Amino acid sequence: MILLPNITLSPSRVDQLLVWILQGLAAFAGILVLLIVGFLMLEAFPAVRQIGFLSFFSDASWHPVEGFYNVMAMVWGSLLAMLGAVLLATPLGICSAVFCHFYAPTWFVEPYRKLIELLAGIPSVVYGLWGLVVLVPLIGQLHPPGPSLLAGISILTIMILPTIALMADASLAKVPSVYLRGAIALGLSRWTTIRCIIIPAATSGLSTGIILGIGRAIGETMAMLMVCGNVVQVPTNLFDPMRTLTANIALEMAYAVEDHRAALFFTGFLLLGVVIVMVLAVDYIKQRHTYA
Amino acid sequence: MHKSFGSNTDWVACLLMWGIGSVILGIFSLVVGDVVWHGLAGVSWEFLSTAPRDAGRAGGIIPILISTGLLLSICLVVAIPIGLGAAIFLAECTSEHHAFGRVVRISLDVLTAVPSIVFGLFGYAFFSHMLGMGFSLVSGGLTLACMVLPILIRATEEGFRTVPNEYRLGAAALGLSRMTTLMTLLLPAAMPGLMVGVILGTGRAMAETAALIYTSGYVDRMPESLMDSGRALSLHIFDLSMNVPGGNANAYASAVVLIGLLLVMNTLASWVAGHWLKRRMFWA
Amino acid sequence: MGGGTLVEAKDVLGMSARSTSRFQPWGPFEERSACCEPHPLIRAEKLSLYYGNTPAFEGVSWSIYQGCLTALVGPSGSGKTSFLTCLNRLTDLIPGCRVIGELSLGDLNVFAEQTDVLQLRRQVGMIFQKPNPFPLSIRKNLELPLREYGIIDRGRTDHLIEQTLNDVGLWREVQDRLDVPALRLSGGQQQRLCIARALILSPQVLLMDEPCSALDPLSSGVVEDLIARLRGQYTVVIVTHNLAQARRIADYASLFWVHDGVGQLIEEGPVSQIFETPQHDLTAAYISGVRG
Known part of the structure; x- marks a missing residue:
């Protein structure tokens, strides 16, 4: 029998301490979200109290200096840009994943996938830069002025396409291969297999990807700031300049004071709210749907 | 053989897929090619090693590179211990179904999806104003730390999950303490996961712009202390293209530098993930 | 496993250890308590175990004697x-x-709140079905438990490692490559290393969960002989x-x-009773x- 030397702190006590410390760190990471929500609320509170919640949606316009705080033009701007981008990027992204899985020759798949991964990591300012220097003048020639909803939608599409494509790719990879083998054994054509078996089986992963894409599109700031023209108005056609909620914060935060500042925090809070709802939706989809 | 309707649509679909694949490739080669083509000419040793002049139209980017480096260092120094601790807790000390672990996981998911401008607002209100750090590298670095934390935790947790359960059982059966098990068995095996997280997080932090405008600020001088304001590379690109007429050439060159750095990060991440991870787990 | 091997079992009953030990140069074991004596060391009183609400076994009351080798048999x-x-x-x-019910090891109530689990596990070693050496060198595998309990003197650890490896008959095979990864050993060697790792702390009890079933017949025989030699030195419980x-x-x-998906203890007693009467x-x- 080997005797224990005297240890002041027994291993069990050290373990207990370790678990407490780790739990503390995990709690800190978890609380960060509450901290962010709390701070935005705290900063936005004066706006809601002084200006009134409803005036954000019913004021005559967004003229903070004169005390008008209608954010609807920017909400529409954000929504239209997001909608356009998601409508374009979703079919393209899913087709890209299908192409990768079922059509592309094997030697081509790896480089293609690597490229998409790389594109997903390219900073939004770089896309914004390209949009500003190349795309906007191009649209300007087509239909002045150039900075426009169309430019915003195009850049956003290019930005969220890799995200959706990667998520779709991953969810197609998760479809059990027995489904595919079953379809082949039935003699179904490739397209029928994809349309009627693979895509329905991957729905949950695909919708997760789309939701993440929406989140990214709504939250995008720099690229929108650079290509959309930043005029506060509801765009009536694709060539009208407009301003998104995010760009508004980035533009006006520099000089905003008091109510104006609080109003900007309020819009930030709105964005956060939208994102939280989306994450919870993704979590719900994941909970409900797993291959056993 | 009779050609059925089905095989006809099959053929159309095939064509469509190839078409879309090439369109996507085409668009991206256009964007990246344009940036690299125009930017590469401006990248030289002189560009990398001198300070910007004339609001950035001329000169180089050395103070901006230094500021970016400092921002990333602060971000990692703060985020790694917290992220590692939280990841160990989530992977080793709590089960999938435990309420606390679930709540933390969902909050991390939310944190991943929070728009960067919202992080910017938070950093501005909390670090810059409430904690009195002003526009400084510390304030920006801490804001970035909040952003990369979920990426870091997710990747490190994944690293711990690759450790076979037999080691944990064996260690428990020997009466080894959690501390020893963690230090000698789990941590070395999970190290590649942490590395991947650090590299991915650095990539995200490096690409970040919106969160930094109101936290680390715009100043393009060489920072003298961590409490100084400093301009990140991505912010430099934004400023040159938006606010400085005639700054496009240098904006392009800076973009190439940024893409180059990200490319290195990406390659490193996939190399670590693929190569080292496999070697560690089956080093026989 | 049916009873097809019963004939074979009669032939080699109690012989295999002696017959092969001529070829296996086992080192001498540390002298400990006398051989198997009918003195209960482990006592279970109406012990039941539930995974969630599903019972794994219920109402086991049983004593396991000190220094004896006790086998648990039965269907999966x-x-x-x-x-x-x-x-x-x-x-x-x-x-x-x-876990419901009472379980004691000597004077120690195993499931009591104040029981130091680490100390308990030091007294009760365990061998798993699949050999599970740590991904460290052979030496580090054995040093780890020693260091954990405060034995860091190099001379002493080296001595204990040599002695224990001798005990499990592994010393000759590995003495000149103690610093190679343990995972490079063969399955049988790995299992013997795991036994050595459990023995190096001189536990009172050794638990073995089908220690031979993942090994080839030859290694299985060697490990079995080793287990037979542990009888009398340790209280061994083997599934x-x-x-x-x-x-x-x-x-x-x-x-x-x-019975209805719930495990039960049907009969216990000396091996001769179970197998002959x-x-x-x-x-x-x-x-x-x-049956079975």
């Missing part, structure tokens, strides 16, 4: 392994696992599906059975290969 799912994991409280690691093996090496045996019909049927 009868709770043998679950019973084993109670003895060193490895059940703590399984979420949702509850096995190999009835012939149980008959060859054990002093006592017990039969676990499944079983009291219970199920035992008789199981050992002769009619």
Whole structure:
């Protein structure tokens, strides 16, 4: 029998301490979200109290200096840009994943996938830069002025396409291969297999990807700031300049004071709210749907 | 053989897929090619090693590179211990179904999806104003730390999950303490996961712009202390293209530098993930 | 495993250890308590274990004698392994696992609040079905438990490592490559290393969960001989599906059975009773290969 030397702190006590410390760190990471929500609320509170919640949606316009705080033009701007981008990027992204899985020759798949991964990591300012220097003048020639909803939608599409494509790719990879083998054994054509078996089986992963894409599109700031023209108005056609909620914060935060500042925090809070709802939706989809 | 309707649509679909694949490739080669083509000419040793002049139209980017480096260092120094601790807790000390672990996981998911401008607002209100750090590298670095934390935790947790359960059982059966098990068995095996997280997080932090405008600020001088304001590379690109007429050439060159750095990060991440991870787990 | 090996079992009953030990230069064991004596060391009183609400076994009351080799046999799912994991409280690691009833090891109440689990597990070593050496060198594998309990003097650890490796008959095979990764050893060598790792702390009890079933017949024989040699030095509790093996090496045996998905202890007693004059019909049927 080997005797224990005297240890002041027994291993069990050290373990207990370790678990407490780790739990503390995990709690800190978890609380960060509450901290962010709390701070935005705290900063936005004066706006809601002084200006009134409803005036954000019913004021005559967004003229903070004169005390008008209608954010609807920017909400529409954000929504239209997001909608356009998601409508374009979703079919393209899913087709890209299908192409990768079922059509592309094997030697081509790896480089293609690597490229998409790389594109997903390219900073939004770089896309914004390209949009500003190349795309906007191009649209300007087509239909002045150039900075426009169309430019915003195009850049956003290019930005969220890799995200959706990667998520779709991953969810197609998760479809059990027995489904595919079953379809082949039935003699179904490739397209029928994809349309009627693979895509329905991957729905949950695909919708997760789309939701993440929406989140990214709504939250995008720099690229929108650079290509959309930043005029506060509801765009009536694709060539009208407009301003998104995010760009508004980035533009006006520099000089905003008091109510104006609080109003900007309020819009930030709105964005956060939208994102939280989306994450919870993704979590719900994941909970409900797993291959056993 | 009779050609059925089905095989006809099959053929159309095939064509469509190839078409879309090439369109996507085409668009991206256009964007990246344009940036690299125009930017590469401006990248030289002189560009990398001198300070910007004339609001950035001329000169180089050395103070901006230094500021970016400092921002990333602060971000990692703060985020790694917290992220590692939280990841160990989530992977080793709590089960999938435990309420606390679930709540933390969902909050991390939310944190991943929070728009960067919202992080910017938070950093501005909390670090810059409430904690009195002003526009400084510390304030920006801490804001970035909040952003990369979920990426870091997710990747490190994944690293711990690759450790076979037999080691944990064996260690428990020997009466080894959690501390020893963690230090000698789990941590070395999970190290590649942490590395991947650090590299991915650095990539995200490096690409970040919106969160930094109101936290680390715009100043393009060489920072003298961590409490100084400093301009990140991505912010430099934004400023040159938006606010400085005639700054496009240098904006392009800076973009190439940024893409180059990200490319290195990406390659490193996939190399670590693929190569080292496999070697560690089956080093026989 | 049916009773087809019964004939073979009769032939080699108690012989295999002696017959092969001529070729296996075992080192001398540290002298400890005398051989198997009918003095209960482990006592279970109405012990039941539940995973969530599903019972693994219920109402086991049984004594295991000091210094004896006790075999647990029975069909899969009868709770043998679950019973084993109670003895060193490895059940703590399984979420949702509850244990009801009493279990004592000497004077120690195993499931009491104040029991130091690490100390308990030091007294009760465990060998798993699949050899699980740590991904470290052979030396580090054995040094780790020693260091954990404060033995860091290089001379002493080297001495203990050599002595223990001698005990398990591994010293000759590995003495000049102690610093190579343990995972490079063969399956049988890995299992013997795991036994050495458990023995190096001189525990009172050794738990073995089908220690030979993942090995090839040759290595299995070597490990079995080693286990047989542990009899009298340690209190060994072994789960096995190999009835012939149980008959060859054990002093006592017990039969676990499944009733409506719940494990139960059907019969226990000296090996001769279980295999030659079983009291219970199920035992008789199981050992002769009619059931199970």
